[in-house]
Amino acid sequence: MSRHTVRIMVAATLFALSxxxxxxxxxxDTQKQIDAIKGALPKFAIPMREVGDRFQNMYFAAKGGNWALAAYMSKYMYGALNPAKVTKPDEYKAWQAFYEGxxxxxxxxxxxxxxxxxxxxxxxVVDSCNGCHSGMGYGFIKVVKQKAASDVGIDYRVKSQPGDVPK
Ligand code: HEC
Structure with a gap:
């Protein structure tokens, strides 16, 4: 092997290493950025506020014969916890089991x-909501049925069909 060839090989190796x-x-760096994004995503507390509101609204929608609104509240109550798939994967499984069970x-x-x-x-089902709260150390968060919906800016009496919710 000539000196020249050796030099080229050394240079190539150094280049590959660097x-x-x-x-x-x-x-x-990418991992750091992914961790930062994960850290900024909601865990359970923020989406659970949405769960609470949608759960209460659902009742008044069903009662008013607005079945599409009730189905819509159910659908997005479930979806509210989607960020927890990433931030709390084990606890999310319990949420999925709750909704499907x-x-x-x-x-x-x-x-x-x-x-x-x-x-x-x-x-x-309110007992099951509260059962999970107790099981996860949040027995002090006790869901009770409200006398009125959480959101008053919706007409709960629009007559509709459960299948009217767009896919
Ligand atoms: C898989 C377990 C689980 C299930 C099922 C569950 N929750 Fe929760 N919920 C939690 C946890 C955990 C917290 C506390 C959040 C935290 O600190 O991370 C919470 C908190 C809440 C809060 C307080 C949110 C706030 O910060 O103001 C409400 C309201 C709530 N849940 C409503 C409900 C309702 C309504 C249901 C049933 C339809 C339900 N939850 C079912 C686990 C659950």
Whole structure:
């Protein structure tokens, strides 16, 4: 091997090494940015406020025969916790299990426009909301049914069908 060739090989190796180090620095920087974004995403407390409001509104929508609004509240009550998929993946699984399990009869009653069934299941599911709060160390957050909806700026008596909610 000529001296010249050796020099080229050494230079190439050094170049590859420095590129590797730069790449690792880039990856670390990207990870730092991802962590910062994750840190800024809501965990449970902020979305739970939305859950609370939508849950209360749902009752008055069903009661008023605005079944699409009730279905809409249910859909976005569930979706409110989406950021927790990233920020609290284990706890999110418990939320998903709640919505697909304990909450399912409420959703079913909405889809069937069954007001009697809805009122019964709605009252029952409040215990499951509070069961999760206790289980996660938040027994002091006790959901109670309000006498009026959380949002007063919506007409809860518009007659509609549960299937009217756009996909
Ligand atoms: C998977 C467990 C779980 C389920 C199910 C659940 N919650 Fe929560 N909820 C929490 C946790 C945890 C907090 C406390 C948030 C925190 O500090 O991170 C909370 C807090 C709240 C708060 C207080 C929010 C605030 O900061 O003002 C309300 C209101 C609430 N939940 C309503 C409900 C309602 C209504 C239901 C049922 C439809 C429900 N939750 C079901 C876990 C749950």
């Amino acid at each position: 590129a590797g180090i730069a790449h690792a620095a880039d990856a670390a 304990a909450f399912a009869p409420v959703e079913k009653a909405i889809q069937a426009k069954d007001l009697k069934g809805f009122e019964k299941e709605y009252a029952a």
